[in-house]
Structure formats: C-alpha cells, structure tokens
Amino acid sequence: MRDMRCIYKDSNFQKIAKTFLEKVKKNQKCSWSDFKKVFLTLSNDSCPICAKDLDDFDDTDHYRPKSLYKFLECCYENYMVMCSKCNRNLKNDYFPLDKNSIDNLKNENIDIKKFFDNEKYRDEINSRLEREKPLLVNPCKDNIFELFEIRFCFIKKYGGVTLIYPNSNLNKNSYEYRKAICSIRTYKLNNLKISIRLKIMKRTSDKLKNFAIATKIYQQNKNKENFSELIRELSKLHRVDYLEEMDKV
Numbered sequence: 001m002r003d004m005r006c007i008y009k010d011s012n013f014q015k016i017a018k019t020f021l022e023k024v025k026k027n028q029k030c031s032w033s034d035f036k037k038v039f040l041t042l043s044n045d046s047c048p049i050c051a052k053d054l055d056d057f058d059d060t061d062h063y064r065p066k067s068l069y070k071f072l073e074c075c076y077e078n079y080m081v082m083c084s085k086c087n088r089n090l091k092n093d094y095f096p097l098d099k100n101s102i103d104n105l106k107n108e109n110i111d112i113k114k115f116f117d118n119e120k121y122r123d124e125i126n127s128r129l130e131r132e133k134p135l136l137v138n139p140c141k142d143n144i145f146e147l148f149e150i151r152f153c154f155i156k157k158y159g160g161v162t163l164i165y166p167n168s169n170l171n172k173n174s175y176e177y178r179k180a181i182c183s184i185r186t187y188k189l190n191n192l193k194i195s196i197r198l199k200i201m202k203r204t205s206d207k208l209k210n211f212a213i214a215t216k217i218y219q220q221n222k223n224k225e226n227f228s229e230l231i232r233e234l235s236k237l238h239r240v241d242y243l244e245e246m247d248k249v
C-alpha cells in the first residue's frame with residue numbers, strides 16, 4: 001500500500017485540477033484520465049493498494065463509485081489510480097459504509113450543476129460526505145500507517161510470509177479497525193500474496209527435486225554439457241513462473 005496524501009499539494013496536480021474544473025463548469029463533462037500521469041508519478045507507477053506495477057492501461061478510479069454517487073463523477077477529489085484487478089475485479093461498484101455511518105449519500109439525487117456552481121451548496125454536500133464512514137481505505141486521504149501494519153509471519157509448512165494486519169493500536173470495536181479489516185478482505189491483500197508465494201515455493205521445490213535428480217545423473221554419467229544446459233533451463237523456468245503469476249494478479 002502507498003501513502004498518497006501528498007497528491008493534493010502537488011503543483012502539477014493543482015495545475016491540472018484548475019484547467020479541469022474550468023472545463024467541468026463550462027460543459028459538465030470531464031476526462032478523469034487527465035490526472036493519470038500525475039497519479040502514476042506520485043505512486044511510483046504502482047497500485048497504491050496492492051503495489052502491482054501500473055501502466056497506461058490501468059484505471060483512474062472513482063473512490064466513491066460513479067454509479068452510486070453520480071454527482072462525484074467529475075469531482076477530482078474522488079479520483080484515485082488503481083490496477084485493474086483492484087478496481088474492476090475486486091472493488092468495482094462495491095462501496096460499503098460502516099454501521100455507525102452518520103450519513104449516506106448513495107443514490108441521492110444531488111443537483112450536479114448547483115454542486116459545481118454554488119459554493120455554499122457544495123460545502124453542505126461535502127460536509128455530509130465527511131459524515132459518511134466508508135469501509136474501504138482511500139490512500140489519498142487516509143493515514144494508512146494508523147490503519148495497517150505489516151507482520152512477518154512464519155506459517156508451518158510454508159515458511160516466512162509478510163502479511164498486512166489492522167494496526168495493533170486500533171480498538172477492535174472502532175470504525176478504523178472495521179475499515180482496515182474490510183479493506184484487507186475486499187482487496188484480498190493477504191490471500192493474494194500467500195497464494196503467489198505458495199505457488200512459487202511449490203514449483204521451486206519441484207525444480208529443486210529435479211535438480212537433485214539431475215545432479216545424481218551427472219555424477220553417474222559425467223555428462224557436463226547436459227548438466228549446464230539443465231541449470232540454464234531451471235533458472236529460466238523459475239523466472240518465467242514468477243512473471244506468469246504476477247501477470248495473473
């Protein structure tokens with residue numbers, strides 16, 4: 001996960017936001033991809049949620065889905081770059097609110113023109129949004145260090161893995177704790193990492209078994225040419241396996 005809270009202070013972001021807002025006020029249309037480049041620079045070309053490498057085909061997402069919050073479609077403070085796996089496969093239109101959420105603007109009929117033209121009205125709506133308690137992390141606004149912590153765990157049979165947990169300072173009855181848990185589950189942050197590692201470990205151990213057999217054959221037959229060829233193949237296969245797993249993410 002990546003802390004993106006610096007984004008609104010970035011001078012390039014502010015420049016794009018100014019032109020963007022002028023266009024929206026003129027014709028109520030917006031192209032959120034205008035922000036993609038600056039998002040990618042600040043996220044170091046990686047998904048702020050799962051850390052997968054991003055490219056031009058990945059998405060500029062609406063944190064609050066535009067299907068539920070139509071009036072936020074052209075609101076750049078609702079934008080966030082994400083990999084297509086996190087955005088389309090895992091999150092999509094899912095946007096749970098906490099049981100203690102004080103307000104809920106989902107599917108509410110907000111006057112979009114007024115929202116952009118009338119500052120007082122916009123402030124009213126924004127303060128209502130502040131009272132909503134979303135259960136998915138927003139790395140552009142939330143302090144991810146307060147919500148999560150990384151633990152190195154040893155799982156018998158599989159070895160050492162790094163897992164993401166709710167911060168141990170959080171009260172288990174708090175909204176923040178529920179938000180951390182819901183984000184980890186929705187984006188499958190732990191399952192994904194474990195499954196990749198496990199598969200790689202399994203394949204590597206299969207390869208090592210082959211390697212041990214090959215060594216034995218070599219010692220018996222002294223066939224040097226075949227042996228070095230096999231080593232090359234093993235190292236190549238291991239690398240390809242890893243990249244294939246990452247592509248599936």
Ligand SMILES: [Zn+2]
Pocket residue numbers: 047048049050051052082083084085086087
């Ligand atoms: Zn991702």
